[in-house]
Amino acid sequence: MLGPDRKFLTDPLIDNNPVTLQILGICSALAVTTSLLMALIMSAALTSVLVISNGTISIIRHHVPSAIRLIVQIIIIASLVIIADEVLKAYAFEASKRLSVFVGLIVTNCIVLARAESFAMRNPPLPSLMDGLGNGLGYSLVLILLGTVRELLGAGTLLEITVLTTTKNGGWFEPLDLMLKPASAFFMLGFLVWIIRTVRPHQVVVPEFSAATMEAKGD
Amino acid sequence: MGRVMANLNPAYWWQRLLALPNDSRTKTLAVAMLVALSAAVLVSTASVLLRPIQEENRERERQAQITALVSAAIGDVGPLQARVVDLSTGNFEPDIDAVTFDQREAARDQTRSVAIPTENDFAGLGRRAKHARIFIQEVGSKIDLIVLPVHGLGYQSLLSGYLALRGDFNTVAALSFYDQGETPGLGSRITEANWQTNWRDRKIADESGAIRITVARGKAEGPFEVDGISGATRTGQGVSNMLRYWLGKHGFGPLLDRLRKESS
Numbered sequence: 001m002l003g004p005d006r007k008f009l010t011d012p013l014i015d016n017n018p019v020t021l022q023i024l025g026i027c028s029a030l031a032v033t034t035s036l037l038m039a040l041i042m043s044a045a046l047t048s049v050l051v052i053s054n055g056t057i058s059i060i061r062h063h064v065p066s067a068i069r070l071i072v073q074i075i076i077i078a079s080l081v082i083i084a085d086e087v088l089k090a091y092a093f094e095a096s097k098r099l100s101v102f103v104g105l106i107v108t109n110c111i112v113l114a115r116a117e118s119f120a121m122r123n124p125p126l127p128s129l130m131d132g133l134g135n136g137l138g139y140s141l142v143l144i145l146l147g148t149v150r151e152l153l154g155a156g157t158l159l160e161i162t163v164l165t166t167t168k169n170g171g172w173f174e175p176l177d178l179m180l181k182p183a184s185a186f187f188m189l190g191f192l193v194w195i196i197r198t199v200r201p202h203q204v205v206v207p208e209f210s211a212a213t214m215e216a217k218g219d
Numbered sequence: 220m221g222r223v224m225a226n227l228n229p230a231y232w233w234q235r236l237l238a239l240p241n242d243s244r245t246k247t248l249a250v251a252m253l254v255a256l257s258a259a260v261l262v263s264t265a266s267v268l269l270r271p272i273q274e275e276n277r278e279r280e281r282q283a284q285i286t287a288l289v290s291a292a293i294g295d296v297g298p299l300q301a302r303v304v305d306l307s308t309g310n311f312e313p314d315i316d317a318v319t320f321d322q323r324e325a326a327r328d329q330t331r332s333v334a335i336p337t338e339n340d341f342a343g344l345g346r347r348a349k350h351a352r353i354f355i356q357e358v359g360s361k362i363d364l365i366v367l368p369v370h371g372l373g374y375q376s377l378l379s380g381y382l383a384l385r386g387d388f389n390t391v392a393a394l395s396f397y398d399q400g401e402t403p404g405l406g407s408r409i410t411e412a413n414w415q416t417n418w419r420d421r422k423i424a425d426e427s428g429a430i431r432i433t434v435a436r437g438k439a440e441g442p443f444e445v446d447g448i449s450g451a452t453r454t455g456q457g458v459s460n461m462l463r464y465w466l467g468k469h470g471f472g473p474l475l476d477r478l479r480k481e482s483s
Binding site: 067086093 | 251
């Protein structure tokens with residue numbers, strides 16, 4: 001339906017995923033994925049900011065003076081983030097308290113600025129919107145995966161509904177406290193990158209130099 | 220030249236602006252101004268439109284917190300009655316509607332607030348409202364529990380909470396904070412239930428009537444002290460100063476004196 005533009009939407013889901021391939025947006029991916037609900041809300045907030053900022057920046061791209069290019073992008077992104085934060089405070093009050101600073105920190109999420117600078121500044125609005133949506137969903141996919149595994153293994157629940165009854169409540173499941181710590185998200189992200197690069201070997205980054213070639217070049 | 224100046228059609232000027240080379244000084248300034256202006260308008264609009272809903276959320280949370288605070292302190296929550304108090308006399312003020320009274324708003328209004336004398340301003344507030352909304356629980360005709368709103372400067376933010384006192388008006392039933400912006404993991408631990416339970420059964424003043432209650436540096440000693448939080452000395456001092464102000468003669472002192480006299 002969307003013709004050739006479709007690749008802008010589907011590429012960032014796995015093949016060019018901003019988190020697992022470009023290793024961007026790691027900070028929030030570690031911080032908010034202790035529960036699936038938080039991951040979902042954070043994903044929704046980031047995806048909306050990304051889509052609208054990509055669209056807006058793409059519309060005005062021919063008239064942005066290069067000297068203040070980054071400032072203009074950041075002003076647009078920051079305003080959208082403030083609005084997203086206000087909306088959450090109004091309609092998802094409890095969640096916004098638990099997400100605390102991480103919604104505000106979408107401003108510094110490299111994915112948003114990277115897409116603005118590398119894509120929206122050079123492409124027409126429709127592909128930019130698709131690219132924003134694709135990258136937002138790519139990020140969301142990773143967050144939802146991490147959130148699901150961490151909440152399930154860390155607390156035995158999904159969306160705060162008990163799935164595995166913990167020993168504390170008379171069941172058999174011993175929750176893994178590690179899953180609720182930020183480090184576990186690092187390990188899981190590492191495994192995820194490993195799995196994806198095993199299935200899609202072209203994603204493996206070729207080392208720019210090795211010790212042997214260094215030596216050869218040395219003299 | 221004169222003919223160009225005379226053109227008042229905005230679309231014409233808009234076209235001319237867009238046609239300018241991107242890196243010209245005029246266009247750089249114009250784009251910066253326009254982007255900043257539209258961003259400001261958008262953000263303010265969102266903020267103004269959403270504020271009523273956000274206030275409602277906060278009010279609901281405050282109510283829930285008072286109920287939780289009281290039920291944690293004395294088990295079952297009976298009906299809590301809101302009262303507006305004139306802080307300078309300590310008398311209840313039946314003319315002000317306790318449901319709609321907003322102490323924070325009143326504190327900003329010059330006619331409904333007073334400046335706090337510097338030597339009394341332990342909590343660093345500057346001004347306070349002339350009135351405050353408190354909650355009481357009566358058993359028979361005796362006041363069994365009284366909940367006082369307290370706020371004051373911590374290390375880096377305004378701390379807001381509720382202090383519940385038992386019927387002798389000298390024993391703390393509970394202290395709970397609903398709003399603060401202290402360092403996460405350090406000062407912000409004042410919101411943790413673990414720390415807040417330390418306040419139960421602490422005494423406020425000694426026999427001479429001097430306010431003694433305080434957050435200790437380190438371990439608490441005696442009936443007037445509460446364990447400090449390591450790494451959050453300044454937040455602890457803020458909490459101590461806040462209580463010293465609100466329980467003192469410029470805060471709820473007159474009200475508590477009156478209630479103590481009436482109950483004895």
